[in-house]
Amino acid sequence: MARPAGHSPKQSPYPRTYPDGRKVWVARYYDRGKASYAKPRWHGYKSTFYRKRDAQRAIDEALEQLRGGPDSPQTIREYSRSWPWRHSRSERTNKTNADRISTVLDVVVESRPLGEWRFDELRRRHVLALLDHMLSVEGRAARGAKAILAAFSAMAEDAIGDDVALRNAFAGVRVRAGDPRVRKPQRRIRIWSFADMLDFADAGRAEVRAKTRRPAEGRREARPRFYPARDYQAMLLTPGFTGLRLGELLALKGEEFDGNTFHLHNAAHEGKLLPSSQQKNHERSVPVPPTLARLISERVGLVESEFLFPTPTGKLWRERNFYRDVWLPAKAASGLDPTPHEFRHSYITNLRAAGVDDADLAKIAGHGIQTLVTVYTHALGKSHGRVREIIG
Numbered sequence: 001m002a003r004p005a006g007h008s009p010k011q012s013p014y015p016r017t018y019p020d021g022r023k024v025w026v027a028r029y030y031d032r033g034k035a036s037y038a039k040p041r042w043h044g045y046k047s048t049f050y051r052k053r054d055a056q057r058a059i060d061e062a063l064e065q066l067r068g069g070p071d072s073p074q075t076i077r078e079y080s081r082s083w084p085w086r087h088s089r090s091e092r093t094n095k096t097n098a099d100r101i102s103t104v105l106d107v108v109v110e111s112r113p114l115g116e117w118r119f120d121e122l123r124r125r126h127v128l129a130l131l132d133h134m135l136s137v138e139g140r141a142a143r144g145a146k147a148i149l150a151a152f153s154a155m156a157e158d159a160i161g162d163d164v165a166l167r168n169a170f171a172g173v174r175v176r177a178g179d180p181r182v183r184k185p186q187r188r189i190r191i192w193s194f195a196d197m198l199d200f201a202d203a204g205r206a207e208v209r210a211k212t213r214r215p216a217e218g219r220r221e222a223r224p225r226f227y228p229a230r231d232y233q234a235m236l237l238t239p240g241f242t243g244l245r246l247g248e249l250l251a252l253k254g255e256e257f258d259g260n261t262f263h264l265h266n267a268a269h270e271g272k273l274l275p276s277s278q279q280k281n282h283e284r285s286v287p288v289p290p291t292l293a294r295l296i297s298e299r300v301g302l303v304e305s306e307f308l309f310p311t312p313t314g315k316l317w318r319e320r321n322f323y324r325d326v327w328l329p330a331k332a333a334s335g336l337d338p339t340p341h342e343f344r345h346s347y348i349t350n351l352r353a354a355g356v357d358d359a360d361l362a363k364i365a366g367h368g369i370q371t372l373v374t375v376y377t378h379a380l381g382k383s384h385g386r387v388r389e390i391i392g
Contacts, residue, residue, distance in 0.1 A: 011029045011030065011059055011063065012056060012059070013025040013026055013027050013028065013049070013052060013055035013056055013058075013059060014026055014028060015052075016048070023050075024048045024049060024050055025048070025049045025050070025051070025052045025054075025055035025056075026047055026048055026049075026055065027039075027047045027048075027049060027055040027056075027058040027059050027062075028047070028059075029059045029062055029063060036062070038055075038058035038059050038061065038062035039058075039121075040057075040058045040061060040062075041120050041166050043058065045120070074118070074164050075115060075116050075117065075118055076105070076114060076115050076116075076117055076118070076119060076155075077105050077113075077115030077116065079119070079155070079159055079162075079164055080098070080101050080102070080105070080115070080155060083097075083155050083158060083159075084097070084098060086158065086162065087158040087161075090274055091269065091270075091272065091274065092247075092269040092270075092274060096151075097151040097154065097155070100147055100148045100151040101148070101151050101152060101155065103148065104130060104133075104134065104148060107130060107133050107134075109126050109129050109130055109133075110126065110129070114130060118165075119156055119159050119160075119164060119165030119166075119167070119168075119169070120165050120166050120167060122169040122170075123169055124169055124173070126169065127149070127152075127169050127170050127173050128173065131145060131149065131173060131175065132181065134148065135175075135179065135181035135182055135183075136181045139183050139184055140184065141182065141184040141185070141186055141187075142175045142177070142179065142182045142186060143186050145175055146175050149170050149173050152170040153168060153170035153171050153173075156168035156169070156170055156171070157171075189341075189342055189345050189378060190338065190342050190346075191342070191345060191346045191349050191350070191378050191380065192240065192336075192338055192342060192343065192346045193346075193350065194240065194241070194350060196336065196338075197237065197240030197241065197338075197343055197346065198237065198240075198291070199334060199336065200236060200240075200330055200331075200334050200336045200338060201233050201234075201236040201237035201240070201295075201330070202233065202334070203236070203329070203330040203331075203332075203333035203334035203336075204231070204232035204233040204235065204236040204237075204326065204329075204330050205231060205233050206229040206230055206231045207229065208333050209226075209227040209228065209229055209230060209232070209329055209333070210226055210227065210228075210229035211226060211333075212226060212227050212329050212332055212333040213225070213226055213332075214226060214227055214329075215332075227325075227329045228312075230301075230312065231299055231300070231301070232309075232326045232330070233295055234292060234295035234296045234299060234309070235249070235309040235326060236326065236327070236330050237291075237292050237295060238252075238292060238309075239340045239343040239344060239347075240343035240346060240347055241288075241289050241291065241292045241347070242262060242286050242287075242288060242289075242292070242347070243286070243343075243344050243347035243348055243364065243365050244262070244264075244286065244344070245267060245280070245340075245341075245344060245366075246319065246322070246340045246341070247267035247268045247269055247274065247282075247319075248264055248266075248267050248268075248282060249309065249340070250267075250268040250307075250309070250316060250317045250319070250322060251264075251266045251267050251268035251273055251274075251282075251307075251316070252264070252307065252308040252309060253265075253306050253307055253308060254305075254306060254307065254308050255306075256308065257288070257296065257308055259288075259293060259297070260287070260288060260293065261285050261286065261287055261288055262285065262286040262288055263285050264282055264283060264284055264285070264286060264366075265282065265283055266282055267280070267282045268316055268317070269319070270318055270319070271315075271316055271317075271318045272316075273316070280366060281366035281367070282366065284363065284364070284366050285364075286364055287364065296308070327340070344365075344376070345376050345378060347365075348361060348365055348372060348376040348377060349376065349377050349378045349380065350380075352372075352377050353380055353382070358372060358373065
């Protein structure tokens with residue numbers, strides 16, 4: 001019986017007989033003229049079957065997937081679109097993961113973009129090919145490549161729970177520290193002294209800002225422009241003298257400072273308040289040194305706001321606006337080039353070197369002791385004399 005007009009002819013498996021007399025059925029089908037083989041996970045990813053009906057089922061399922069059937073296995077690209085709301089994390093984490101994954105979905109792996117693969121089709125060699133592309137072709141730093149693989153691994157684990165995958169090909173893939181393909185060196189964390197951080201914050205005083213020339217915005221200006229005479233000295237000093245993360249600094253409310261201690265509850269990201277999480281403990285108490293406490297109390301001319309360090313209109317800072325209007329002018333005026341995160345590392349490193357208890361410091365910083373020691377502590381190179389003195 002002829003098939004109705006407009007329908008593709010039915011695709012069927014073909015038989016194969018081995019020299020020993022065994023007969024199998026091969027689940028081969030054609031997609032736009034190109035031969036492909038159906039290898040369903042329920043058959044161990046093999047395309048040969050002892051029963052014709054099983055081979056036919058495999059072909060039908062593969063064709064249904066090509067047509068976008070409702071129960072068909074999803075490609076990595078398709079699943080990545082729904083992953084953030086299927087397994088919601090914090091808004092910031094969701095955006096970070098989505099950005100990392102999207103950057104490599106079009107990388108061609110064995111003649112097919114990574115996003116067009118299904119999770120269960122991927123093998124370790126495919127992930128290693130992706131890693132090689134990131135390091136050798138794109139020139140990514142080892143840390144950046146690791147972060148992308150970690151995002152894919154987390155997504156694959158969730159896909160297993162959603163019955164979209166049976167295996168995680170990204171799990172366990174490592175980048176060796178001495179990998180010769182790594183051309184971009186990891187950015188070195190610089191440790192600043194408390195005196196350095198105080199000098200940097202001095203560039204945020206109103207009178208200094210009023211003399212700090214603003215960069216030209218892509219055009220020749222008739223006369224130089226300067227920054228508004230607003231006092232941001234205390235705000236600039238806070239990361240270095242309390243070790244707060246930038247998001248915690250921006251989210252600080254006036255009621256959370258009692259004149260001696262910050263009592264944190266939230267962080268901020270892209271103009272929104274974020275609650276504490278298991279990875280980052282934003283609910284904690286942080287001692288405020290007298291120098292910083294005095295600067296906070298002496299501020300004048302601030303608009304009314306619930307936030308301790310508000311924007312000129314009393315609102316919550318966005319990160320890009322903070323860098324543009326507060327941090328970058330201080331860099332230009334001071335001649336120093338730190339980052340807020342380097343100040344957090346410096347705070348922890350300097351206090352540990354001064355003998356502050358690890359358990360107390362970890363609680364203040366919002367980290368576990370192991371992370372405090374292995375990630376946030378750096379050598380200061382000041383112990384050589386003490387070593388010589390002890391040994392004699």
